[in-house]
Amino acid sequence: MAARKTIRRITKKEFIKMVTRGTLSADQVIGKMVDELQRYERKYGMRSEIFYALIPGTPAEDHPDFLQWAICYRSYFRALQG
Numbered sequence: 802m803a804a805r806k807t808i809r810r811i812t813k814k815e816f817i818k819m820v821t822r823g824t825l826s827a828d829q830v831i832g833k834m835v836d837e838l839q840r841y842e843r844k845y846g847m848r849s850e851i852f853y854a855l856i857p858g859t860p861a862e863d864h865p866d867f868l869q870w871a872i873c874y875r876s877y878f879r880a881l882q883g
Contacts, residue, residue, distance in 0.1 A: 827880070834877040841870040849874045 838849045844866075845852070853874050856867050 831877065831880050834873055834880065837873050838870070838877060841866065841873070845870075849877075 841852070842848055849870070852867075852870060856862055857871060861867055862871070
């Protein structure tokens with residue numbers, strides 16, 4: 802039986818420090834955003850693209866998870882364009 806790989810989640814504060822210090826490459830940053838987007842997609846059963854097209858401008862936008870999801874998706878989209 803193969804050993805399970807344990808993934809250590811870092812806090813947003815740690816993530817920001819790593820990015821600003823340059824200890825994370827652009828690929829690693831994008832990878833972490835993809836991981837976060839996939840967590841939201843599994844939790845709510847919806848693709849990020851669909852969520853982002855439907856939620857902004859509605860009362861649901863104020864839900865803390867939805868707000869963070871929207872920020873992450875927007876950041877991910879901008880990172881891919883950059």
